[in-house]
Amino acid sequence: MPHEDPINPEGGVEWLRADGPQTDVVMSSRIRLARNLESFPFLTKATPDERQRIVAIAREQTLAAALADQMIWVDLRETPKLERNLLVERHLISKQHAKGDAPRAVAVSSPDERLAIMVNEEDHLRIQVMRSGLDLQEVFQQISEVDDKLEKRMDFAFSSRFGFLTACPTNVGTGIRVSVMLHLPGLKLSGELEKVRRAAKSMSLAVRGFYGEGSDAVGDFYQLSNQTTLGKTEEQILEEFEGKMLPKVIDYERHARKKLLAERRKLIEDRVHRALGTLRHARLLAANESLQLLGYLRLGVAAGLIKDVPLQTVNRLILLTQPAHLQRALQKELDQAKRRVERADLVRAQLAG
Amino acid sequence: MPHEDPINPEGGVEWLRADGPQTDVVMSSRIRLARNLESFPFLTKATPDERQRIVAIAREQTLAAALADQMIWVDLRETPKLERNLLVERHLISKQHAKGDAPRAVAVSSPDERLAIMVNEEDHLRIQVMRSGLDLQEVFQQISEVDDKLEKRMDFAFSSRFGFLTACPTNVGTGIRVSVMLHLPGLKLSGELEKVRRAAKSMSLAVRGFYGEGSDAVGDFYQLSNQTTLGKTEEQILEEFEGKMLPKVIDYERHARKKLLAERRKLIEDRVHRALGTLRHARLLAANESLQLLGYLRLGVAAGLIKDVPLQTVNRLILLTQPAHLQRALQKELDQAKRRVERADLVRAQLAG
Numbered sequence: 001m002p003h004e005d006p007i008n009p010e011g012g013v014e015w016l017r018a019d020g021p022q023t024d025v026v027m028s029s030r031i032r033l034a035r036n037l038e039s040f041p042f043l044t045k046a047t048p049d050e051r052q053r054i055v056a057i058a059r060e061q062t063l064a065a066a067l068a069d070q071m072i073w074v075d076l077r078e079t080p081k082l083e084r085n086l087l088v089e090r091h092l093i094s095k096q097h098a099k100g101d102a103p104r105a106v107a108v109s110s111p112d113e114r115l116a117i118m119v120n121e122e123d124h125l126r127i128q129v130m131r132s133g134l135d136l137q138e139v140f141q142q143i144s145e146v147d148d149k150l151e152k153r154m155d156f157a158f159s160s161r162f163g164f165l166t167a168c169p170t171n172v173g174t175g176i177r178v179s180v181m182l183h184l185p186g187l188k189l190s191g192e193l194e195k196v197r198r199a200a201k202s203m204s205l206a207v208r209g210f211y212g213e214g215s216d217a218v219g220d221f222y223q224l225s226n227q228t229t230l231g232k233t234e235e236q237i238l239e240e241f242e243g244k245m246l247p248k249v250i251d252y253e254r255h256a257r258k259k260l261l262a263e264r265r266k267l268i269e270d271r272v273h274r275a276l277g278t279l280r281h282a283r284l285l286a287a288n289e290s291l292q293l294l295g296y297l298r299l300g301v302a303a304g305l306i307k308d309v310p311l312q313t314v315n316r317l318i319l320l321t322q323p324a325h326l327q328r329a330l331q332k333e334l335d336q337a338k339r340r341v342e343r344a345d346l347v348r349a350q351l352a353g
Numbered sequence: 354m355p356h357e358d359p360i361n362p363e364g365g366v367e368w369l370r371a372d373g374p375q376t377d378v379v380m381s382s383r384i385r386l387a388r389n390l391e392s393f394p395f396l397t398k399a400t401p402d403e404r405q406r407i408v409a410i411a412r413e414q415t416l417a418a419a420l421a422d423q424m425i426w427v428d429l430r431e432t433p434k435l436e437r438n439l440l441v442e443r444h445l446i447s448k449q450h451a452k453g454d455a456p457r458a459v460a461v462s463s464p465d466e467r468l469a470i471m472v473n474e475e476d477h478l479r480i481q482v483m484r485s486g487l488d489l490q491e492v493f494q495q496i497s498e499v500d501d502k503l504e505k506r507m508d509f510a511f512s513s514r515f516g517f518l519t520a521c522p523t524n525v526g527t528g529i530r531v532s533v534m535l536h537l538p539g540l541k542l543s544g545e546l547e548k549v550r551r552a553a554k555s556m557s558l559a560v561r562g563f564y565g566e567g568s569d570a571v572g573d574f575y576q577l578s579n580q581t582t583l584g585k586t587e588e589q590i591l592e593e594f595e596g597k598m599l600p601k602v603i604d605y606e607r608h609a610r611k612k613l614l615a616e617r618r619k620l621i622e623d624r625v626h627r628a629l630g631t632l633r634h635a636r637l638l639a640a641n642e643s644l645q646l647l648g649y650l651r652l653g654v655a656a657g658l659i660k661d662v663p664l665q666t667v668n669r670l671i672l673l674t675q676p677a678h679l680q681r682a683l684q685k686e687l688d689q690a691k692r693r694v695e696r697a698d699l700v701r702a703q704l705a706g
Contacts, residue, residue, distance in 0.1 A: 281630025
């Protein structure tokens with residue numbers, strides 16, 4: 001199947017729709033499962049031919065399993081770099097999955113893009129379900145159904161002692177990774193973020209930037225996720241994550257915002273409105289600055305300081321201002337200088353007062 | 354005569370009206386004459402009583418001389434500090450004339466404020482005439498008429514060998530100081546300003562900031578003035594100033610702007626529109642930042658990049674955002690933090706899109 005615009009870059013992804021619970025602090029919820037086919041070695045040891053066969057099996061089974069109304073199959077070897085980067089920006093594949101030329105693919109539910117199954121990333125299959133706001137229970141329910149359907153069609157490597165076997169030991173067991181994308185400008189501005197980082201670390205949670213491992217926390221967006229999956233049930237992991245740490249972080253952030261608005265209101269108003277002013281007037285916008293300004297704008301909208309911009313528009317711009325999306329919208333490759341011009345034009349048009 | 358709101362702080366001063374020739378680069382033209390009464394010692398040696406008598410004579414004669422439709426007399430000893438600062442911001446008195454408690458005054462033509470006569474600043478009389486844009490000939494004609502009228506009523510210290518005698522030797526001779534307020538963002542942005550500074554110095558011209566001696570060139574506004582007045586006629590000084598150096602500086606600045614707009618257009622557009630965006634959205638504005646942003650805005654308006662803001666509005670804001678004007682408009686003294694809030698509110702209201 002040739003690659004035929006599987007993803008509509010104009011369409012918003014579900015996880016950025018800005019609805020769902022607690023969306024003032026929680027951008028999105030995600031659960032990922034790592035699964036490996038029993039009859040093949042882990043990818044570190046698989047031959048190109050074996051990799052190719054894994055892709056073929058995964059394609060046949062995921063497309064036949066009725067996992068969603070429509071599943072789109074993207075063979076990443078046949079996909080141009082720009083399109084692969086588009087998938088990274090939509091959080092449908094990882095940065096490392098976009099690279100290299102080994103046989104690999106991703107299956108995506110369309111048009112909502114809530115479900116994505118990376119084939120031959122670090123494990124044979126990495127199944128992820130995302131949604132906007134905080135609702136890990138619903139996400140868990142959906143991914144469990146997907147997992148059940150796939151298990152009926154494929155034999156996954158499983159040890160009665162350890163659970164699911166995975167390429168990386170931290171995923172062994174349930175193979176589950178639970179994560180949320182948080183927006184923490186209050187904690188950042190009040191200087192309390194380090195406290196939260198330390199608390200997260202002590203509970204074996206990882207704090208990462210907007211694009212996961214190794215990426216910076218531009219715009220005060222942070223991914224919070226569990227670190228280990230061994231020796232606990234999926235329900236326990238979910239309960240610990242959603243029941244213990246997360247409500248605290250959300251409370252801390254809301255408290256920090258409230259305090260800032262009570263004690264340094266003018267400063268926050270200034271920051272937020274200046275961000276809107278710059279976004280509405282700039283003629284050149286770098287990606288990082290744009291994300292930072294959109295972060296402040298998001299704070300302003302969530303706090304009710306800015307009333308004429310919907311939260312959804314802010315979230316949508318966070319995606320559409322990314323390099324691959326910009327270039328895709330304009331149907332051409334652009335160097336960094338031209339992207340800055342186009343990014344500013346796009347933002348101005350979308351935020352026109 | 355008690356002090357009764359002689360100056361209308363809501364009214365624009367003539368020199369900021371943004372009309373007149375070459376107003377894209379030249380904000381205003383000013384000529385100042387230094388005169389001393391023959392029958393009194395210079396102020397460095399005058400007693401308080403003598404100073405008081407100088408004020409009395411100056412008041413009587415300037416008010417009787419029919420120098421303008423209406424002359425307002427401001428006794429600076431009876432004028433509160435805030436009002437004196439207002440006069441400094443309107444360039445009607447110098448910073449040092451606002452200070453101290455010696456007998457001193459200023460006479461101002463109303464409502465245009467083109468003519469101001471400082472009494473007991475460094476000399477007994479310092480007569481100044483200002484106007485918007487570049488028209489030193491007209492300014493010279495007006496100040497000559499004022500000088501003639503005053504000479505008929507008072508004997509000025511004069512030496513047939515040296516000319517008019519003044520407290521500071523650099524003013525001896527004609528006692529004339531010619532100056533223009535220039536807006537040089539093009540030379541600043543292109544890094545050519547130092548060249549102009551050196552050229553000016555080699556021609557015995559002084560380059561100063563927005564508030565004269567010792568003030569910074571915030572917003573890329575510079576005062577250019579002649580340094581010596583001895584051994585030349587007024588006409589020679591004027592001719593040298595207006596005929597030689599000034600056209601060159603104006604040309605350099607226009608050339609720099611043209612080049613920037615040709616070669617780095619997006620960068621300039623970005624700078625200018627960001628300034629407008631910040632001015633239209635900020636909730637806190639410091640005086641210096643505000644002047645800098647208004648400077649960029651002025652460049653944008655002059656270059657035709659911004660069409661919905663009149664140059665006059667920009668000039669007016671340059672004045673109204675100064676601390677004393679802000680406080681006067683609000684009828685109360687404000688600390689710096691409150692001034693930042695009020696300044697931002699004022700600017701936003703005046704620049705509402």
